[in-house]
Amino acid sequence: MLSILIFIALMLTSGYPLLLRLWPESDKLSRWPLAFLLGSSLITLELFFWIFLFRWPSNYWLLLFFITQIIVLWWWFDCWHFNWWVSIQQLSTSLKSWRRGNILVYFLGLLLLAQIVIGASVAWMKPVVHYDSLTMWTLKPALLLADPAGFFDGSSPHFQGLAGQPNYPWQIPLSVWLQAKINGELDPAYLNYIYYAYFLSALILIYSALKNQGRLKALIITNLLATTPLFFYHSWNAYADLPLAVYALAGLIAWLAYQRGKISPWPALIFWGLAFWVKNEGALFLAVALIILAVQLLQNGQWRKKWQYALMALPVLVWLIWLKLTGLGLAQTSGSLGWHPEVLMAFFSAFWSFTSWNILWYVAPVFLLLYYKEIWRNQAWRLAWLWWVGVLLSFLVVYLFTPAYLYAVEFTAIQRNIIILVPVLFLLIGLEEEKKDE
């Protein structure tokens, strides 16, 4: 268990100084998950350069590099004023404030705690056993650990993890690899906790984003998210869809802050821009955001001054060039572009699969009918919904016109794509009193 704690501490301490520089106004509670996201992206991108480009060995120099980096980042961004004692006192004050809660608040707090404990126990008791995890997310780092020479040898069956989707990005496999390195071996009992950390991040983020609307409401919505069946299932099944969902959520929280005029669009663009490194479809987050931003800036006549936001697309382009140069390609299936209308029925029915969503997809249309006027009047809220709808339609377009339609009609991926949009949807629904802030 110590290895997973060291792993998370490494991500947090690497990401925290970057977060303070990028988004100093961020909510104190949300800093933990946001720092974890930034740290995960940074460390795994560096590991990719270290292992894949430079082919350097993973020895004590790598450890020294990370420790030096943390010291330099904390010094460079002047984070040493972080006072642990004050922080602990704040936490204590915050916990004491729960004494003033009513019975419903206690009930919801206990329910959430129970769900968190059950998630942790299932993560422990169900080591890596699910299909994509066995064939890809865990197998790739296992191959890299067991046969590092064969991993870069084109004639080896282990080349680039050929067994499982070699053209998928490396944040999750390299996280697993790093955790195994810290642990000394790849122990399946600990791996699920990487994904579980993202699950906790999602809960903390949504609670902290909504807590200014009242603890009761924030707890209700956090509980709804934690008890959404397929979302909870992904807290321990070692797939990458839940981590991707957390990047979408972090990006949207920053996007709302930008649209309210509190911060620049950089934090949102960076969280959405880093999502491609979790799964290829994460690139759609940034693409949709850049289109909305471009239209907004064109309307305001600010495009010439602020064109540099488009630079966030560069890492995605670099990754695409890497896939091209290494011959790995972008597609997961062979075939050419076409029109596959049968996807529409599969796509629609995926929303109404009660095994996955409880009554969420009854609530969302009812909510839109109740509040469409308020949504339209409030620019931040409207543009956040627009982003959500844009990403949803992007998925639909990919399925309708590419060979990926197979994953939709066979129901192998479509529900997992919907998971990505669920925490964001809960946040958007939870903002129904946003107008009071205006």
Add this chain to the structure above:
Amino acid sequence: MFQATIWPEFFYSINNFTAGMSALPWLGATFILWIIVAKSFCYVQNIKFKTISFFWLPLLAIWLAGFALADMTAYAKELKANQQLLVYNSLERQDYRVCEVIFGGPEKAMEACPLGVLFEKIKDNVGPEDKIYIAYPPEIFNFYFRLRLLPYYQLTNKPEEAQAILFFMPNQQLDCSGETKEKLICRNNDGKIWGTFDLVANFGDAAGLLIRQE
């Protein structure tokens, strides 16, 4: 190639986990009906539609009813299985959970999971210098064996040089047959014998571990 044959097994396990969700359309309809009634009531009485009282708390109640109907049963089963598995280490638990997929449920898996025996036999018969060939097609078990054995053994893609073969019958990749199921002779395309093997462990009815005869 798209492996459509694997997924039904997989979704079977997910469906098991969330069995009992059929009541949820009624719960969804109840929520919609409640909103219509509450909104009409507020309109007629000319009072504000308070979201906490009229939207979030009723939603929470209906949501938790769905949660209790569907997930509580699954949680109870999970916790029971977990309690029984506490005595095992993580690799044994992993074997058991993969057996759940094979047998389609936890009860039979607990009684008859052969993976522990299989890996014990490998430990007894295969040394660190020996190589193992996995003759399963690229399905979940091929990947599982690969993942499970990679840290401890050398794997090979050439069956001729393997000391042990994880094999299932009939096998389209290898031509291995014998007068008895326990002793198999493997031949290449031109009929030349490249190995004679003993079946030392069964994995299901038609699969097992082959160890090369000295």
